Structures are given as C-alpha cells and as structure tokens.
Amino acid sequence: MITEITQQEYEQIDHLQPMLVEFYSKTCGPCKMLSFVLKDISKKQPDFPIYIIDFDENRELKEQLGVKGFPTMLFFKDGAEVSRLEGLKQKPAIIKEIEAIA
Template identity: 70%
Template sequence: MIKEINTEEYDAMDKSGVMLLEFYSKSCGPCKMLAFVLKAIDGMFPDFPIYTIDFDENEELKERQGVKGFPTMLFMKDGEEAKRLEGLQQKPAIIKEVEALMAV
C-alpha cells in the first residue's frame, strides 16, 4: 500500500511494525523513476506499508528526520530508523532492505 502523507498524518499514525518513508520532490526526475520501482515493490510486498512524503511541503518532518536531499528512503521499525537509502536506488537494493526489515 503506497500512500502519500503529511507531517500531521505521520505524527498521528501508529508507528509499530515496519514501514518505508520516501521523501520526494515533485520536480525531481530520479524521484519520478523511483516511484515506478516502489510501485513494483508494493506489488511484491502488499503487506509492507510505503508512505511518500513531499519534501517541499513537510519541512518540519524533513528536518526532524534529518533528510537533506531527495529521494531519501527511511526504512522504519517501531518508529525508529533501521536503514536509510539516499538517491535513486535499484529495485534489488530496495527489495533486500524490505526483506531484511521484515525478517527482524
């Protein structure tokens, strides 16, 4: 399930379990390419939540999470960052991180 959220929605959500937070910008070419990869991964792992967050519209959350550029993916476990991948990533690298996070 890929869902776009904002800072308020993130703060209100249950953070138990695993999830992926992807910070992106609408004007970012690599972010657009990553969206296709995440859609494929979402199909492979339908029970793994993926949340996209607009980098430009969520300054407070971006700063709180220490995100400096886009795209940035934060692999989260029970509200804590387990792994961070920055820049455009290939599908196998993302799958590896999802599988590792789900195995813990």
C-alpha cells in the same frame, strides 16, 4: 501499499510497524523514476506499508528526520530508523532493506 501522507498524518501512523518512508520532490527526475520502482515493489508486497512525503511541503518533518535531499528512503522498525537509502535505487537494494525489517 503506497500512501501519500503529510506531516500531520505521519504523526498519526503506527510507528511500531515496519515501514518505508520516502521523501520525494515533484521537481526531481530520479524521484519520478523511484515512484515506478516503489509501485513495482508494492505490487509484489502489497501488505508492506510505503509512505511517501513531499519534501518541499513538509520541511519541518524532513528536518526532524534529518533528511537532506531527495529522494531519500527511511526504513523503520519498532519506532526507530534502521537504515536509509539516499538517491534513486533499484529494486534489489530496496527489497534488501525491506526484508531486513519485515
């Protein structure tokens, strides 16, 4: 399931669950493409939480998480970042990271 969240909402989500957090920008072609990739993944794994965050509107959070550009995908498990992917990636690369934490 894909959910768009803000910094405040990010602080309230369950950080112990395995999850994918993606930072995107509305001005970024690769981010637009990635949204379709994530939609496809979500269709196949509807229970896996995917949170998307607007890079430009949540600057404090992106600095807190050390996100330097967009799109950036962070993979969390048990409250800790396990891995990250920077730039547009195809489904197999993202699914591999999801399977490593799910």
